[in-house]
C-alpha cells in the first residue's frame with residue numbers, strides 16, 4: 001500500500017474494513033487508541049466492542 005494511504009472498504013451487511021499504516025481513533029471519552037494494519041469498524045451498532053466489529057452483524061440481521 002502507498003505510504004500514508006488509507007483504504008476503507010464497506011463490507012455488504014458488515015463492517016467498514018480499514019487498511020492503513022496507522023490510525024488514531026479518538027474515543028467518546030476523549031482517549032485515543034492507535035491501530036495499525038487492518039481492523040474493522042462496526043456499522044450495525046450491535047458490537048459489544050464498539051467502535052470495533054466483533055462479528056455480531058452476522059447474527060443480528062444487519063442489512064446495509
Ligand code: FES
Pocket residue numbers: 014015016041042043044045046047052053054055056057058
Ligand atoms: S458490523 Fe460487525 S458487529 Fe457491527
